[in-house]
Structure formats: C-alpha cells, structure tokens
Amino acid sequence: xxxxxxxxxxxxxxxxxxxxxxxxxxxxxxxxxxxxxxxxxxxxxxxxxxxxxxxxxxxxxxxxxxxxxxxxxxxxxxxxxxxxxxxxxxxxxxxxxxxxxxxxxxxxxxxxxxxxxxxxxxxxxxxxxxxxxxxxxxxxxxxxxxxxxxxxxxxxxxxxxxxxxxxxxxxxxxxxxxxxxxxxxxxxxxxxxxxxxxxxxxxxxxxxxxxxxxxxxxxxxxxxxxxxxxxxxxxxxxxxxxxxxxxxxxxxxxxxxxxxxxxxxxxxxxxxxxxxxxxxxxxxxxxxxxxxxxxxxxxxxxxxxxxxxxxxxxxxxxxxxxxxxxxxxxxxxxxxxxxxxxxxxxxxxxxxxxxxxxxxxxxxxxxxxxxxxxxxxxxxxxxxxxxxxxxxxxxxxxxxxxxxxxxxxxxxxxxxxxxxxxxxxxxxxxxxxxxxxxxxxxxxxxxxxxxxxxxxxxxxxxxxxxxxxxxxxxxxxxxxxxxxxxxxxxxxxxxx
Numbered sequence: 001x002x003x004x005x006x007x008x009x010x011x012x013x014x015x016x017x018x019x020x021x022x023x024x025x026x027x028x029x030x031x032x033x034x035x036x037x038x039x040x041x042x043x044x045x046x047x048x049x050x051x052x053x054x055x056x057x058x059x060x061x062x063x064x065x066x067x068x069x070x071x072x073x074x075x076x077x078x079x080x081x082x083x084x085x086x087x088x089x090x091x092x093x094x095x096x097x098x099x100x101x102x103x104x105x106x107x108x109x110x111x112x113x114x115x116x117x118x119x120x121x122x123x124x125x126x127x128x129x130x131x132x133x134x135x136x137x138x139x140x141x142x143x144x145x146x147x148x149x150x151x152x153x154x155x156x157x158x159x160x161x162x163x164x165x166x167x168x169x170x171x172x173x174x175x176x177x178x179x180x181x182x183x184x185x186x187x188x189x190x191x192x193x194x195x196x197x198x199x200x201x202x203x204x205x206x207x208x209x210x211x212x213x214x215x216x217x218x219x220x221x222x223x224x225x226x227x228x229x230x231x232x233x234x235x236x237x238x239x240x241x242x243x244x245x246x247x248x249x250x251x252x253x254x255x256x257x258x259x260x261x262x263x264x265x266x267x268x269x270x271x272x273x274x275x276x277x278x279x280x281x282x283x284x285x286x287x288x289x290x291x292x293x294x295x296x297x298x299x300x301x302x303x304x305x306x307x308x309x310x311x312x313x314x315x316x317x318x319x320x321x322x323x324x325x326x327x328x329x330x331x332x333x334x335x336x337x338x339x340x341x342x343x344x345x346x347x348x349x350x351x352x353x354x355x356x357x358x359x360x361x362x363x364x365x366x367x368x369x370x371x372x373x374x375x376x377x378x379x380x381x382x383x384x385x386x387x388x389x390x391x392x393x394x395x396x397x398x399x400x401x402x403x404x405x406x407x408x409x410x411x412x413x414x415x416x417x418x419x420x421x422x423x424x425x426x427x428x429x430x431x432x433x434x435x436x437x438x439x440x441x442x443x444x445x446x447x448x449x450x451x452x453x454x455x456x457x458x459x460x461x462x463x464x465x466x467x468x469x470x471x472x473x474x475x476x477x478x479x480x481x482x483x484x485x486x487x488x489x490x491x492x493x494x495x496x
Contacts, residue, residue: 041084042067042075042141043197044169045160049124051192052088052155053185054147062099062173063157064144064182065196066106069137071168076137078200079243084126085145086158086195087119092148094119096156098127099144099177100198106140106171106182124195135200143198146176159192169193205241207268212238212251215274224253224275251275255322280320283342283349287314287330290354291381299332299355334358334382334422357381361424364388371396371431380420390414390429397434397456403427432456435494439463446471451492460491 044065055061083098095116101109112133117125135141147156163170163186170185170193185192208228212221223235227250233240242265249271251259256275263271283303287296287310295314300307304326308316321344328351330338335355342349359381364374376388391414392398398414404425405411408418418425434456439449451463465488467473473488484492 040075040200041197042200044165045193045195045197046164048160049086049158049195050161051159053157053159053190053192054089054151054155055149056152058092058149058151060146060148060176062144062146062176063194063196064142064171064173065194066168066171067141068168069139072135072137072141075135075200078135079132080129080135080198080200081132082126082128082199083143084124084197084199086124087156088122088158089154089156090119090121090150091156092150096148097146099146100133101142101177102136102139104139106142109140109142109177142171143196144171144177145196158195160195161192163191163193165193201243205243206265208240208242208263208265209270210238210251210273211270212253212273212275215276221253221275224251226251255280278322279346280322281344281346281348283318283321283344283351285310285316285318285328285330285351285353287316287332287353287355289335289357289381291357292384296332296335296355299330299335302329302331330355334360358422360420360422362386362418362420363424363426365428366390367428367430372398372429374429376418382420382422384420386418386420388416388418388427392431395434396431397454397459399430399432399456401427401429435496437461437492437494441465447473455494457494457496459494461494462489463492464489
C-alpha cells in the first residue's frame with residue numbers, strides 16, 4: 001500500500017491511495033438497460049479497477065468525471081437512465097450519494113440528479129436512476145459521487161491505473177459542490193481516471209396504442225385510465241411513447257374489472273384490451289322517525305359522495321351500485337345524523353334507518369293573562385302537527401295569534417294547527433274585552449233586526465233591518481239619536 005499525503009488548495013485535507021490487484025474489465029449487463037434497448041456507456045476509465053482512493057481523516061469529499069459540450073455532440077437528447085461506479089471500502093453512513101449536474105461551465109452547474117445508494121464493496125454498482133434525464137450537448141455534464149469517508153485505512157472510490165484524461169477523468173472536491181471548488185488528482189501526483197460511467201440510449205421512442213372495448217358488447221370504451229410503467233395517464237389517453245423493453249400496465253374503468261398484463265415493446269405496437277363489466281345492484285334506503293315511527297320525507301342520503309332525497313314514503317333508491325364497500329350519511333333538519341357503511345355484493349340491498357329526532361319547545365302565552373286560556377304547549381319533533389286552542393274568558397274576545405305565526409295554519413283562528421319546524425316556536429294569543437250591541441226596531445211592529453251580541457272593540461258587526469209588510473226602513477240611530485246609517489244592511493264598528 002502506498003500513502004500519499006497531499007495538501008489541498010483550501011486546507012490541509014489529505015488523500016490516501018491504495019493500489020489493488022488488477023480486476024477484470026467492467027462490462028455492463030444491467031437488466032434495466034439491456035431490456036430497454038442497446039445504448040452507450042460514457043466513461044473516461046478503461047473499465048479496469050486498479051486503484052482506490054480515500055481521505056486520511058473522516059469527512060465528506062467528491063470524486064467526479066467531466067464531459068465538455070464537444071464530448072457530448074453525438075449524444076444530444078439521449079437519455080441517461082443508469083450509472084455505474086466502483087466502490088472498494090465502506091463509508092461512514094453506508095449511503096454514498098450520486099450527484100449529476102449540467103451547466104454552461106463547471107463552476108455554474110445545476111443539479112439534475114441526487115440519489116443515495118447503499119454500500120457495495122469491492123465491486124461495481126450498476127444503479128438505475130429514479131429520475132432519468134436527457135443530455136443537453138450545449139452544456140457541461142458532470143457525474144460525481146459524494147463520499148462520507150471513514151478516514152485512514154479506508155479507500156471507497158475506485159479508479160484505473162493511469163490518468164489518460166486529465167481534468168475530465170480525475171476531478172475531485174475536498175467537500176461538496178458548490179460549497180467547495182473543483183480540483184484534480186493529477187495536481188498531486190495521483191494518476192488515475194475514476195471508475196465511473198453513465199449509460200445512455202437514443203431519444204426516439206416507440207408508440208404503444210391501446211384499443212379498449214367492452215368484453216360483452218364489443219363497444220369501444222374511450223375513457224379508460226391506462227397506467228403504463230408506473231405512470232398513470234389521463235382518461236382516454238391511449239397513445240403512449242415508450243422505449244424498448246418489457247412493461248407492466250393496468251387498464252381501469254368504473255363499472256369494469258381492472259385489467260392488468262405486461263407487454264414487450266420492440267416496435268410501434270397496438271395493445272387490444274377487453275374489459276369485463278361488473279354487475280350493478282340497487283341500494284334502497286327507507287328512513288323512519290325513531291319517535292313516531294312515521295316515514296321521514298326530505299331526508300338527505302349521501303352515498304359514496306352523491307346526494308339523494310327521500311320521498312313522501314321516506315324512500316331513496318341508489319341505482320347501479322358496483323360491488324364494494326361504501327360509506328353513507330343520513331341527515332335531516334330536526335334529527336341527529338346517522339352514519340354507516342355497507343358492503344355491496346351481488347344482490348340488491350335494503351337498509352332501514354331510524355333517525356333520532358330532536359325535540360323542540362312549543363310555548364304559548366295569553367295576553368292579557370286574564371283574557372283567556374291557551375292549550376297545546378309542549379315538546380314536539382320536526383314536522384309534527386300540533387293542535388293549539390285559545391279560549392276566551394267571560395267578557396273577553398279572542399283576536400289573533402302573534403309570534404312565530406309562519407308555522408300555524410290560521411293566525412286569526414282560536415283553534416288552529418302548528419307544524420313544528422326544526423326550532424322552538426313561541427306564540428301569543430291576544431284577547432280584548434267584549435261589549436254588548438243591542439238592536440231594537442222602532443216601532444217594534446215595524447220590522448225585525450239582526451246582529452246584536454257581545455263584540456270586541458273595533459269589531460265590524462253586520463247588522464240587518466228587515467221591514468214588516470206595509471212598513472219601510474228609514475235609518476239606524478244610536479241611543480243619542482245620532483244617525484249611523486240610512487242603509488237597512490251595513491257594518492257597524494263596535495266602540496269601547
């Protein structure tokens with residue numbers, strides 16, 4: 001083993017080098033790549049591992065290879081999908097990091113790949129990139145590995161025996177880019193090109209066209225969803241570009257069984273897919289009031305995100321439900337919500353729901369209190385019809401109901417119906433004192449009069465005078481002799 005202690009241009013970090021036994025030329029054989037299509041390895045080494053490099057003390061450092069635009073002209077637009085690097089010894093954390101940059105020069109680079117990989121000792125790594133990228137031949141391309149070095153006696157990064165490509169095959173940073181500057185091992189008498197390669201393949205893909213039909217009818221299905229090589233496309237997007245290789249795919253459409261298979265792409269191809277329809281069944285909800293047992297109309301049934309409304313019989317039907325597990329929620333003003341789920345299989349399903357009602361107060365008042373009595377107050381559920389009455393005491397007269405009168409049938413009737421809303425209701429019955437209206441014919445034998453009785457102040461009373469035979473009506477007068485009307489039939493307004 002030969003140890004070389006070198007000073008960097010920015011500190012006292014030191015490299016150490018170990019000469020190793022010559023190892024065989026590296027011949028790429030990645031399944032990921034060779035199954036795609038024939039490609040090219042970009043490298044500066046001779047493919048033989050002869051040397052390994054590390055630091056004399058622990059710390060981060062980067063080994064890299066550089067490609068100038070003139071090196072890449074024939075690879076413009078080609079895709080880099082895999083890299084390979086030789087590693088001899090372990091790192092501090094067991095996870096070196098692949099770094100790939102592109103940019104106008106080596107000091108102005110933009111990172112396009114950053115991907116960890118696990119230690120693999122005394123061997124070549126062939127690593128599939130999680131995010132393949134296209135080469136821009138107008139830019140510099142830099143491929144590096146960041147090592148978290150253990151230090152003295154450890155040599156993680158492999159190289160060949162000679163530096164045939166200075167400034168390109170032996171770049172190094174005592175640290176990481178862009179925090180630290182690029183240097184080159186040949187500055188310090190270390191002669192090697194890193195055992196590092198990138199794999200590229202041409203940029204012209206094949207076309208894969210899917211034709212999807214109904215297995216029973218043969219009709220075209222134009223909105224299925226294709227997932228091809230892990231990528232899910234928009235509904236109806238049936239033409240996909242792909243490089244050569246064997247790919248797994250899924251075809252999905254609501255109402256059909258999912259179809260899955262694999263296809264080998266070696267040219268422009270058409271993939272025919274027949275989807276088998278799933279059997280659909282209805283799900284029927286019938287909603288009752290748990291208190292009265294009556295059907296609940298107007299309840300909202302939310303089934304799998306869609307809303308349905310119960311009819312007068314409390315029924316809502318969800319048609320065409322595919323097999324599966326579904327959640328539902330039943331809501332209605334004045335009731336506690338009900339939640340559940342149902343497993344739909346082959347047969348129609350009927351579900352009875354008993355909603356627990358919320359009770360609301362119906363409060364009644366008499367105004368004034370000695371004017372009469374009211375009846376019908378209590379606790380009731382929404383939509384319940386409640387009969388209420390206002391009975392006037394002697395010498396009093398019922399006028400009207402006031403308050404939440406939008407919920408009663410006739411506010412002017414002493415006996416009426418309240419239809420309970422999903423809220424409390426407050427009503428007041430109003431009474432006024434009554435006065436006696438006395439009618440008399442003068443002379444008595446001149447005719448008959450109608451309309452006398454007890455009435456409230458302001459009440460319009462219909463009075464009628466009917467003359468006897470051989471008599472003629474003259475007028476109506478009050479007890480003071482004042483004429484009130486010269487019509488035999490008129491409406492008299494009661495005074496106080």
